[in-house]
Amino acid sequence: MNEFSKLSQKHIDELNQDGVLILPNLISEDLVHEIKADSSIWNKKISFNNRLSSLIIGSNQWIEHVGLCSLKALQLSLDLSLIDFLKKYFKSDPVIGSIAIQKKIFAEKGIPLHSDLGDGLSIFIYLTEPEKEKGITEFVKKSHETEIHENFKINTKVEDASYIDIKKSPFSTQDIMQTHGGLGTVVIFHRSIWHQLPKFSSAGREILMIQYFKKGSLAKDHLIKKSFLKMLTNSQKEVLIENSAAESSPSLVELGSNPDALGVYKIPGWKMLYYFLKYKLFSKVKNSL
Numbered sequence: 001m002n003e004f005s006k007l008s009q010k011h012i013d014e015l016n017q018d019g020v021l022i023l024p025n026l027i028s029e030d031l032v033h034e035i036k037a038d039s040s041i042w043n044k045k046i047s048f049n050n051r052l053s054s055l056i057i058g059s060n061q062w063i064e065h066v067g068l069c070s071l072k073a074l075q076l077s078l079d080l081s082l083i084d085f086l087k088k089y090f091k092s093d094p095v096i097g098s099i100a101i102q103k104k105i106f107a108e109k110g111i112p113l114h115s116d117l118g119d120g121l122s123i124f125i126y127l128t129e130p131e132k133e134k135g136i137t138e139f140v141k142k143s144h145e146t147e148i149h150e151n152f153k154i155n156t157k158v159e160d161a162s163y164i165d166i167k168k169s170p171f172s173t174q175d176i177m178q179t180h181g182g183l184g185t186v187v188i189f190h191r192s193i194w195h196q197l198p199k200f201s202s203a204g205r206e207i208l209m210i211q212y213f214k215k216g217s218l219a220k221d222h223l224i225k226k227s228f229l230k231m232l233t234n235s236q237k238e239v240l241i242e243n244s245a246a247e248s249s250p251s252l253v254e255l256g257s258n259p260d261a262l263g264v265y266k267i268p269g270w271k272m273l274y275y276f277l278k279y280k281l282f283s284k285v286k287n288s289l
């Protein structure tokens with residue numbers, strides 16, 4: 001498996017210039033199916049605020065402990081050519097800040113234009129066919145370099161990103177770029193690029209989401225199977241574990257606890273129960289192979 005061996009200096013230049021890099025159908029269908037097979041077992045198990053299964057927040061079902069769920073997903077996130085690419089991009093050794101599988105379990109009215117907090121890169125790998133009806137992230141190319149005046153920003157309850165109203169921003173809808181490619185498409189983007197998730201009409205989108213930062217940055221705690229860990233090379237273990245800061249970003253506090261499912265939310269138990277029951281009663285998504 002060397003899915004990222006095609007990456008070159010040209011891609012680093014493109015990523016620096018545009019803030020986003022799209023690699024259509026990069027990951028083989030076989031590998032995507034193997035990761036899906038791993039995740040589907042976890043998606044069948046839901047318990048609110050228990051990170052040893054999957055968890056549901058609003059329209060999303062999350063597997064946060066990918067290190068317990070899928071060796072293939074772990075190895076893909078730590079692909080040696082990808083690590084090499086990240087080293088060149090960051091001009092530093094990289095570290096994984098977080099790794100999760102996200103599944104959309106309801107149609108959604110979308111996520112408005114926003115810029116994620118913190119330096120670094122995010123990678124989305126499409127585990128299902130990217131389709132308009134199921135929601136595809138859209139980007140304003142080169143906007144990672146744009147200074148946005150505070151007046152444009154929208155105040156939100158959840159401070160997980162900066163949001164703006166596109167109609168009152170320096171951007172227009174014509175600047176919005178859609179991604180292309182099918183199953184296994186990889187989208188790499190600068191976290192501060194402005195991006196949005198337009199409204200979509202059906203559930204089912206599943207992606208592997210990984211955040212990478214420079215060595216010494218905060219990373220989330222997550223659990224890893226010993227047998228998986230043994231399968232990784234030393235340089236992969238460095239990127240997964242050793243390169244992070246001594247302390248970790250808000251993540252695993254205690255199992256079955258309320259605080260900080262995503263490091264930013266404080267979701268009370270009753271709300272997690274509501275999400276769980278809503279999913280059980282109304283979601284049309286099927287968690288089966």
Ligand SMILES: [Fe+2]
Binds near residue numbers: 115161
């Ligand atoms: Fe985002």
